[in-house]
Amino acid sequence: ESLYEDEEFGQHQRQLAALLVSKVFYYLGELNDSLSYALGAGPLFDVSEDSDHVHTLLAKAIDEYASFRSKAAESSDEAAKVDPRLEEIVERMLDKCIMDRKYQQAMGIAIECRRLDKLEEAITRSENVHAILAYCTHVSHSFVYRREYRREVLRLLVKVYQKLPSPDYLSTSQCLMFLDEPEGVANILEKLLRSENKEDALLAFQVAFDLVENEHQAFLLNVRDRLSAPKSLPSEPVQPGSTNPAPAENENSTASEDVQMTDGSSAITTNVHEADPKEVMYAERLMKVKGILSGETSIQLTLQFLYSHNKSDLLILKTIKQSVEMRNSVCHSATIYANAIMHAGTTVDTFLRDNLDWLSRATNWAKFSATAGLGVIHRGHLQQGRSLMAPYLPQGGAGGGGSPYSEGGALYALGLIHANHGEGIKQFLRDSLRNTNVEVIQHGACLGLGLAALGTADEEIYEDIKSVLYTDSAVAGEAAGISIGLLMVGTASEKASEMLAYAHETQHEKIIRGLALGIALTVYGREEEADTLIEQMTRDQDPIIRYGGMYALALAYRGTANNKAIRQLLHFAVSDVSDDVRRTAVLALGFVLYSEPEQTPRIVSLLSESYNPHVRYGAALAVGISCAGTGLSEAISLLEPLTSDVVDFVRQGALIAMAMVMIQINEASDSRVGTFRRQLEKIILDKHEDTMSKMGAILASGILDAGGRNVTIRLLSKTKHDKITAVVGLAVFSQFWYWYPLIYFVSLSFSPTAFIGLNYDLKVPRFEFLSHAKPSLFEYPKPTTVPTTTSAVKLPTAVLSTSAKAKARAKKEAEQKANAEKSSGAESSSSASITGKGKSSSEKDGEAMQ
Numbered sequence: 001e002s003l004y005e006d007e008e009f010g011q012h013q014r015q016l017a018a019l020l021v022s023k024v025f026y027y028l029g030e031l032n033d034s035l036s037y038a039l040g041a042g043p044l045f046d047v048s049e050d051s052d053h054v055h056t057l058l059a060k061a062i063d064e065y066a067s068f069r070s071k072a073a074e075s076s077d078e079a080a081k082v083d084p085r086l087e088e089i090v091e092r093m094l095d096k097c098i099m100d101r102k103y104q105q106a107m108g109i110a111i112e113c114r115r116l117d118k119l120e121e122a123i124t125r126s127e128n129v130h131a132i133l134a135y136c137t138h139v140s141h142s143f144v145y146r147r148e149y150r151r152e153v154l155r156l157l158v159k160v161y162q163k164l165p166s167p168d169y170l171s172t173s174q175c176l177m178f179l180d181e182p183e184g185v186a187n188i189l190e191k192l193l194r195s196e197n198k199e200d201a202l203l204a205f206q207v208a209f210d211l212v213e214n215e216h217q218a219f220l221l222n223v224r225d226r227l228s229a230p231k232s233l234p235s236e237p238v239q240p241g242s243t244n245p246a247p248a249e250n251e252n253s254t255a256s257e258d259v260q261m262t263d264g265s266s267a268i269t270t271n272v273h274e275a276d277p278k279e280v281m282y283a284e285r286l287m288k289v290k291g292i293l294s295g296e297t298s299i300q301l302t303l304q305f306l307y308s309h310n311k312s313d314l315l316i317l318k319t320i321k322q323s324v325e326m327r328n329s330v331c332h333s334a335t336i337y338a339n340a341i342m343h344a345g346t347t348v349d350t351f352l353r354d355n356l357d358w359l360s361r362a363t364n365w366a367k368f369s370a371t372a373g374l375g376v377i378h379r380g381h382l383q384q385g386r387s388l389m390a391p392y393l394p395q396g397g398a399g400g401g402g403s404p405y406s407e408g409g410a411l412y413a414l415g416l417i418h419a420n421h422g423e424g425i426k427q428f429l430r431d432s433l434r435n436t437n438v439e440v441i442q443h444g445a446c447l448g449l450g451l452a453a454l455g456t457a458d459e460e461i462y463e464d465i466k467s468v469l470y471t472d473s474a475v476a477g478e479a480a481g482i483s484i485g486l487l488m489v490g491t492a493s494e495k496a497s498e499m500l501a502y503a504h505e506t507q508h509e510k511i512i513r514g515l516a517l518g519i520a521l522t523v524y525g526r527e528e529e530a531d532t533l534i535e536q537m538t539r540d541q542d543p544i545i546r547y548g549g550m551y552a553l554a555l556a557y558r559g560t561a562n563n564k565a566i567r568q569l570l571h572f573a574v575s576d577v578s579d580d581v582r583r584t585a586v587l588a589l590g591f592v593l594y595s596e597p598e599q600t601p602r603i604v605s606l607l608s609e610s611y612n613p614h615v616r617y618g619a620a621l622a623v624g625i626s627c628a629g630t631g632l633s634e635a636i637s638l639l640e641p642l643t644s645d646v647v648d649f650v651r652q653g654a655l656i657a658m659a660m661v662m663i664q665i666n667e668a669s670d671s672r673v674g675t676f677r678r679q680l681e682k683i684i685l686d687k688h689e690d691t692m693s694k695m696g697a698i699l700a701s702g703i704l705d706a707g708g709r710n711v712t713i714r715l716l717s718k719t720k721h722d723k724i725t726a727v728v729g730l731a732v733f734s735q736f737w738y739w740y741p742l743i744y745f746v747s748l749s750f751s752p753t754a755f756i757g758l759n760y761d762l763k764v765p766r767f768e769f770l771s772h773a774k775p776s777l778f779e780y781p782k783p784t785t786v787p788t789t790t791s792a793v794k795l796p797t798a799v800l801s802t803s804a805k806a807k808a809r810a811k812k813e814a815e816q817k818a819n820a821e822k823s824s825g826a827e828s829s830s831s832a833s834i835t836g837k838g839k840s841s842s843e844k845d846g847e848a849m850q
Contacts, residue, residue, distance in 0.1 A: 015044045026053050035060050039085040047092050058093060062109055065090045069114040073149065094118045098125055103132055111139060114149065116156050123160050130168055133157060137171065141720055142595070145562050147527040154178050173207045174719045177214060182222035185211065190227055193285045194278070201285050202760060208292040213717040215725040217295075217420045218455045224293040230283040231276070288762055295421045297762055299380040303345065305754045310346040310708030311780045317342065317351050319784075320698055323685045326361060333366045334695040337743050338702030340373035344747045346708040349377050368409040368440065369741050375413025376747045382424065385417040394432055394441060408444030412741070415448025419748055420725045422452025430464055442468050442476035447741075450483025451748075455724060457491045469515075474508040478739070481514025482732060485521030489728055492526045496533060503545060516548020517735060521728060523556045530556035538568075543578035550581060554588030555731060559595040559715065559722045566592055566603065573607060579614040586618030587734055590625030591727065594715045600626040601634040608638055613647040620650065624657025625730055628713035628749070631665035636672055643679065652696030655680065659700035664712040664753055668776040677704070677781070699743065709780050711750035726751070753778075 003009055003017040022037035022045070038045045038057050047058060068082045090113060097106035103126040110119035119136070126132045136157060144150040154175045161172040169188050176184040185207075192204035211220060291297045317339055324331040336359070339351050352359055352374075362370045371392050378388055386393075392402060392410035411432055418425045429452060433445035446465055453461050462484065469480035481499065488495055496519045503515040519537065523530035530552060537549030550572060557565035569592065572585035586607050593600045600623055608619035620642050627635040639661065642654035658676055667674045683689050683697040706713075715726050729748025736743045759765045 015041045018042075019044050022057070023053055026056065031056065031060050035064070039083065039089065042085075045089070047089065048096055058089070061086055061089050062093065062113065066112045066114070070146075073114055090115075091118075094122075098122055101126075104135060107132070107136055107139065111136075111144065111153060116152065119153070120156060120160060129160075129164060133160065133168070133171065137175065138720070142561075145527075145560065145564075147529070151179055158184070169203060169207055170210060173211060174721065177211060177216065177219060177721065180219065182219055182226055185223045186226035189223070189289060193227075193289060194282055196278075198760065204285070204289060205292060205758075205762070208289050209298065210717075210719060212292060212295050212298055213723070214719070214721040215420055215717075215723045216455070217725075218457065220293045220295065221456070224290055227286060227289065230279045230286065291762075294423070296382060299382060299421065301756050301758075301764070302752050302754075303347070303380045305752055305756065306345045306707055306710055307347055309710050309754075310343070310348055311710070311783075312342045312346070312348070312705055312708040313781075313783050314351055315784045316701055316705070319681065320684055320701065321355065321358065324694075324698075328691060329362075329366055330691050330695050331698060332362065333369055333740060334698040336362065336366070336370050336373050337740070338698045340376040340744065341699070341702035341747065342705050342708070343377045344707045344711065344750055345377075345379045345752075347378050347381060348708070349374065364405055365741065367403060367405040368412070368444065369744075371406045371409030372412040372416065372444070372741060372744055374410075375416030376744050378413075378417050379419065379747055380421075381417055382421060385414060386425065386428065389413055389417075394436065404438045404440040408438075408440040408442075409741075411441065411444035411448040412744075413448070415451030416744055416747065419451040419729075420454045422449075422454070422456075425452050426458075426461065430461060433464055433468065439473045439476040442473070443479040446476065446479035446483040450479075450486030453487050454728070455487070455489040455491075457488050457493070461487055462495070469502065469511070472506060472508065472511070474510040477506070477508060477511035478514035481511060481516075481518040482521075482735075482742075483518070484515075485518030486728065486732075488518075488522045489724065490522070490524035490526065492523050492529055496522045500533075500536070500545070503548075504542075509544060512542065512544045513547070513735075513738060516545050517551055517732065520548050520551035520555050521731070523552050524724070524728070525558060525722070526556050527560065527562070538572065543576075543581055546572075546576065546578065546581045547584050550584040550588045551731060554591035555727070558591050558727050559593075561593050561596045561599065570603075573615060573618070579612065582612065583614035583618040586615055587621045587625070590622035591731065593622075594626040594628075594727075595720070595722075597627040597630050597632055598634065601632070601638045605638060608642060613645070613650050616642060616645060616647070616650045617653040620653040620657040621734060624653075624660040625715075625734070628660040628715065628730075629663050629665075631662060631670055631673075633670070635661045636670065640672075643676075648690035648692035651690075651693035655683075655693065655696035655700040656703065659703035660713055663703060663706060664709075666777070666779060666781055668774070668779070673781075680704075703746065705781075706747075707750050707752065710752055710754065712753050713746075713749045714751040715749065723749075723751070725749075 003014065009017075018037045018040035022034045022041060025031075025034035025037060035057050039061075045054075045057075047054065065082070065086050068086075072082065090109070094106050094109055094115070097103070097109065098121065103122050106122040107119055110116070110122060123129060123132050123136060136153070140150050140153040140157075144153060158172055158175045158179070161168055161175070169192065173185045173188055176182075176188075189204050189207060192200045192207070195201065211223070288297075317335065320335050320338065324335055326332070343349065343351070352370075359370060371389075374389065374392075378385060381388065389410045392406045392413075394407040394411075395402070411429060414425055414429060415422070422429075426449065429445055429449045433442060433449060436442060436445070446468060449461055449465060465480050465484050465487065468476050469484070471477070481503075484495065484499060499515045499519050499522075503512045503519075506512060516537075519533070523533055534549055534552045534556065537545050537552055540546055540549070550569065553565050553569055566589065569585045569588050573582050573589075576582050576585065586604060589604060590600060593603065604619040604622050607615050608623075610616055610619070620639055623635045623638055636658065639654050639658045642650055643658060645651050645654065662670070662673050662676060665673055680697045680701050683694060684701070686694075689697075713726070713730070715723060715730070717723050726749035729745045732742050732745040733749070755769060756764060757767050757769070
């Protein structure tokens with residue numbers, strides 16, 4: 001050490017001494033000292049040397065440097081403190097990686113150390129730039145925890161993408177969507193649409209479809225409005241105005257009215273005819289792209305697919321209906337929910353039509369739910385939505401004729417039909433909301449508006465809903481709170497503090513709860529930006545607001561697997577005094593972790609064995625949400641013991657969660673699916689089962705076969721972007737603990753499991769598709785004709801115990817009477833009637849069992 005510090009000693013010798021001291025400290029385990037001397041050794045410390053000493057110190061150096069750089073980024077004055085020698089070593093390391101063609105390592109280090117210049121160098125110097133860019137996008141989503149920095153990385157990627165000789169428009173537009181830059185996307189689409197090449201137009205359609213899959217309504221509308229209208233000749237000044245409304249009309253026109261569609265397009269062509277043929281082509285393509293961006297093209301195709309391939313099993317519903325006692329309104333409603341979920345988006349309402357008498361037994365809120373269920377069944381039926389619901393909608397005039405419950409339900413249904421595509425229906429819902437003072441109708445109208453205007457942050461709608469909130473009616477206020485959240489989703493607007501202030505003022509628990517969830521929805525996806533609000537909510541004295549704080553954490557850090565958020569949630573899950581807050585904290589883990597589903601069972605496994613039933617319930621739903629549709633083996637193993645928990649609501653949660661995990665998984669992929677289906681049937685048929693777990697089993701049956709067995713629950717799109725509608729849908733669905741009608745929100749998270757191929761005209765041609773998976777892996781479950789025969793075999797065991805004795809007794813009595821009075825024929829006939837009664841009662845038992 002003293003030789004190294006001796007300034008009269010030669011430079012080279014001093015560096016040798018430093019290297020030696022560094023090694024000595026390394027073997028003593030003093031890594032900090034070892035590193036500082038290694039830095040003093042200058043070029044003698046060879047980064048390419050393959051020894052433990054070098055490897056350990058390099059790792060240490062990179063960690064030190066990365067933490068310096070990230071601190072520097074957060075506060076400007078730290079920047080000066082980075083040791084230039086440290087920087088030099090890291091740079092040598094990066095250059096060596098690039099020289100050795102270990103580009104992925106170089107990119108990892110560059111991202112970690114916030115050296116975007118080196119990141120760009122690593123990307124541009126690699127042989128396969130496209131693959132490296134895709135890898136970089138993946139890394140930035142999975143490992144870059146700070147939102148601001150992630151956006152910087154994505155900006156760099158967009159820059160690199162645009163410099164490529166053959167730009168990758170699909171990936172570029174995805175990055176631009178993350179950055180929320182509709183202008184850039186509109187420019188790409190326009191460039192492709194104006195191209196002479198037909199391939200480019202097809203690419204534009206594909207870009208549009210990929211963006212639609214992420215369900216970010218406000219962004220898509222922005223892109224759509226920024227596409228310039230086709231130019232026309234100056235001799236027709238009317239034209240620019242009229243070309244634009246034409247596509248808009250067509251978007252709202254009916255699919256069945258093909259005539260109108262063609263008229264519209266031919267009108268455009270004739271008018272632009274004197275103009276450039278290129279403009280004619282552009283006008284035609286523009287119309288298609290606008291149709292795609294409004295989401296209507298894909299909704300139409302999905303609707304067609306779900307209707308034509310509907311494989312739902314009405315026998316399951318029939319079994320449920322027969323086994324549920326009429327008096328039990330909870331299970332009666334649950335059956336209606338299950339039917340709606342089972343036929344979500346298929347437009348098949350056979351079960352309801354066949355059982356109108358049974359359905360009419362629903363009263364009050366059950367009636368509200370039954371009507372709203374039609375919205376789930378007809379979801380996406382944008383053209384006829386309103387005419388379908390017409391019989392139930394509030395008729396003009398002050399009072400209206402029908403029951404307020406079915407009118408409220410119908411308005412909610414309209415919201416569900418138009419969820420995230422509410423352009424055509426918003427005005428009608430606003431008028432209905434203004435024209436009523438009945439809180440039930442206000443409740444339905446608020447929920448409907450929130451769904452239709454999801455994420456559009458429309459100020460006028462906000463004012464309408466706010467005025468309902470300020471009437472301080474508990475029922476309407478709860479829906480108003482939630483729907484403000486839906487309207488403002490992800491805007492992190494100052495409205496949240498207004499809502500929080502009102503939540504402190506009001507006396508109604510329902511309103512506070514609605515607002516708590518609403519506030520959580522406004523910070524959707526804002527990560528660190530939401531921290532102050534989350535802090536404020538989680539420290540509140542009111543448990544309901546803390547409960548909202550858990551949702552705020554869940555939604556702000558949705559799908560980021562952010563360690564800080566997980567730590568906070570785990571802390572509340574074990575330390576809060578309110579059971580509600582603890583339950584929600586565990587449940588919220590499901591939202592934070594859905595991008596890494598295999599982590600969730602590991603993280604909540606201990607909580608699922610907690611002494612507190614609320615925590616166990618939360619653990620079940622956390623697994624259900626984050627592993628939805630994966631069929632993950634660990635998830636199923638964790639949920640299995642919970643489905644036979646001692647507490648009824650834990651069983652309910654576990655059954656629902658299990659159905660979410662097993663959706664679209666058949667017995668060929670996991671044999672436990674069959675076992676689970678049989679378990680559900682057993683619970684539903686069991687007369688002595690608790691209402692709560694019976695309800696869970698009925699809902700689980702619906703979710704398991706959702707959408708005619710053709711949909712799955714998907715929270716991430718193919719491009720790993722989170723599907724806003726789906727995540728929001730599940731967040732509100734998880735509120736059904738307090739308010740059953742919110743169960744229908746689960747339908748927002750359904751996405752069809754279909755491969756839909758289109759041609760240039762956006763029609764589905766006949767095409768062959770080669771799949772490398774065995775057909776057995778994705779065949780539909782067999783329709784349940786079998787259980788009827790097996791239950792017939794079971795019947796004697798169930799029936800014999802009671803009616804065998806009755807039969808024997810009747811037979812004995814008959815014989816005795818016959819023997820005693822052979823003479824009287826009349827009496828013998830009466831004894832026969834007794835035997836008849838005995839028989840009929842046993843038959844009745846049999847029917848009831850079936």
